[in-house]
Amino acid sequence: MPFIDPAWQGDVNFYELVFGTWLAYAFLVLLWERLLRVPLPEWQYLLLTFLGASFFWVNHYFQHAPFYGWLLYGYTLLFLLAWYRVAVAPWPRRWPWKLGATLAAVPFTVAFIAFENIARAGVRLGLQEFWFMAIAYPGFLWLIWWRGPRRQKQSN
Numbered sequence: 275m276p277f278i279d280p281a282w283q284g285d286v287n288f289y290e291l292v293f294g295t296w297l298a299y300a301f302l303v304l305l306w307e308r309l310l311r312v313p314l315p316e317w318q319y320l321l322l323t324f325l326g327a328s329f330f331w332v333n334h335y336f337q338h339a340p341f342y343g344w345l346l347y348g349y350t351l352l353f354l355l356a357w358y359r360v361a362v363a364p365w366p367r368r369w370p371w372k373l374g375a376t377l378a379a380v381p382f383t384v385a386f387i388a389f390e391n392i393a394r395a396g397v398r399l400g401l402q403e404f405w406f407m408a409i410a411y412p413g414f415l416w417l418i419w420w421r422g423p424r425r426q427k428q429s430n
Contacts, residue, residue: 279339283337286390289397290394290406292410294327294390298386303421306361316421321356322361325353332349
């Protein structure tokens, strides 16, 4: 028997993850910089997006596993703890801001899922998944242009 039972696999596809990730990254930056008014170091945006994207493992490989709920809730708890530790705790702010910044993980997660579902809906309407991948790659290039060396020079 394989380590991961193929019957456990969910219906979350890689093209959905790729399409949603670059949009979720941009959403996360805007969430922190415009709404919470705290620019995070770029590595923190990367880490939080990576941890959000890692839900793909749970939903793709274990969605129909008998322990899926425990795995999903456990990973959610770890995600929230990491979100707080990495992005919220270091700021010397009052507790209402810290609570709001911690709860900002919810709209980030909802937005990430919504972006993935745009791709899923498009494929269900008859578009090939290729087109969502083809949009995502220039999207990642745009992120690099937006957040990359040009931005670093402006902040110095």
